[in-house]
Amino acid sequence: MTERPPEPGDESPPEPRPLTEGMRAMGRTRRFTRGCLAAAVAALMAVTAASAPAAQGSPDRSAAPRELGVATYNVYLGADLTPLFAAGNQQEFVAAAAAVYAQMEYTDFPRRAEAIADQIGAHEPEVLGLQEVALWQKGPLGGPLGTTYDFLEVLLDALAARGMDYEAVATNANFGTTQPVPISATEQVSFLDRDVILVRTDSRLKVRNAQSALFDAALTLPSAIGPITVPRGYSTVDVKVRGKWVRVANTHLEAFGGRFVRELQGRELIAALAGSPYPVVVLGDLNTCPENTDPCTLDDTYEDVVGAGYVDAWAELNGIQGGWTSGQSATLDDPDEITHRIDYVLHRGAGLRATEVEVIGEEEADRTGGTPNLWPSDHAGVVATIVRARPGRHVHD
Known part of the structure; x- marks a missing residue:
């Protein structure tokens, strides 16, 4: 890859000019006022400090690798949506929608967000990929909706309360209700699923x-109110880590049993990122397991x-087994019911290497x-440190 020219403000500052002429002038001058003498001593101290060798053991910043702390976390939209697709008629669909909304309230995202923020706060990754960042709204039947839960x-508020300010820098809207759905004779709700990159x-x-x-x-599923298409997507953003750019992607591949749809989505993601001029880090819930790791249904993703x-x-860092991230019950x-690994931090590009990786949110x-007493999510998160070694240097553990 051709090296990009430095951007304004990225250049190294010029070396300070040595004060050799000033020092010679001071040697020739025999009369100093008290103020001049003080200035001369200060100048001499500055020159001596600038020319002194670095203390033994001081880090060589030019040799230090570029580190990027990242994490992926599927925070769980709050309810199992599959009963919606099992409803046999309009009345059953309304009852299923009411049960879904009630389950979302039972799983209490405001409380869970505190637990998730605790997990993130223990590592403070610079970049965080989130999936199932739900937006729930409710209102009177036929009337306007108001936001009840914006995950x-x-x-973000829970993180800020712990002294961690994150900003949403990229969002992709996935599936949701195209029209409000009745949950009773007097109320209706809407839902939107999002993936978000925070920095x-x-x-x-x-x-x-x-x-x-x-x-x-995209997967299309039958329902009592007609076919429901489940769109999914991805987001990317470029981040500069100590002078070098890295492209970060976040995604959530198909979950509702759509093996072949999931494989196609994975290949679309690969193709979309293939043209990146920078090394790539992928964060996400891919809904696929490594081969030969039970009890997953295998696909090729x-x-x-x-x-x-x-x-x-x-x-x-650990081998293909272990690191389970998914399987908690809908409630x-x-x-603990985590039984398989489908959430990943992946990287591609010369010089990239993971030096740390840990599963979070899976312990009692x-x-x-x-x-x-709720789990933070039906998924555990994954945090990792990705380093990009400088050319010609090795990354050491």
Whole structure:
């Protein structure tokens, strides 16, 4: 890849000019006022400090790798939507929609957001990819809707309360209700699923070129109110890490049993990122497992991604097994049921390497406490440190 010229403000500052002429002048001058003598001593001290060798053991900043802390977290939209597709008629559909909304309230995202923020706060990644960042609205039947739960705002507030200010820099809207759905004879609701990339505002990362798109491949499911298409997509943003750009992508591939749709979406994502002029980091819930890791239903998505040159950060440091991230019950109040790994931090590009990776939100101590005692999400998150070594240098653990 051709090296890009430095942007304004990125150039190294010029070296200070040595004061050799001033020093010679001071040597020839025999009379100093008290003020001149003080100035001369200060100048001499500055020159001595500038020319002194670095203390033994001081870090060589020119050799230090560029580190980027990242995380992926499917925060769970709050309810199992599959009963909507099992309803046999309009009346059953309304009852199913009411049950979905009630389950979303039971799983209490404001409380869960506190637990998720605790997990994120323990690592403070610079870039965070979120999936299932739901927007729920409710209102009188036939009347205007008002927002009842905006998961993005709730989580941003929980993070800010812990001293972590994040900004949403890229969002893609996935599936949702095209029209409000009745949940009773007097009320209606709407829902929108989003994926969001957050960047920590104090990270000093330069951010540009936010892009979002929907996949051409989309699952269509039958329902009592007619066919429901489930669009999904991805977002990308370029971040500058100590002078070098990295493209970060966030996605959530098909979940509702659409193996072939999921494979097509994965291939679309690979193709879309193939033209990146920078190394790439992918965050997301891919709804696919590595081959030979039970109890997953196998499809080719993971193999397609790895075959395209992406490195699975968990497997890179721990091997293909373990690192389970998914399987909690829809109500989030059952014992630990995480059984498989479908959430990933992946990277592609010369010099990139994961030096740390950890699953978060999967331990009993991570739950909300209280009644009900909820898991932070039906997924665990994954945090990782990705480094980009400088040319000609190795990255050491």
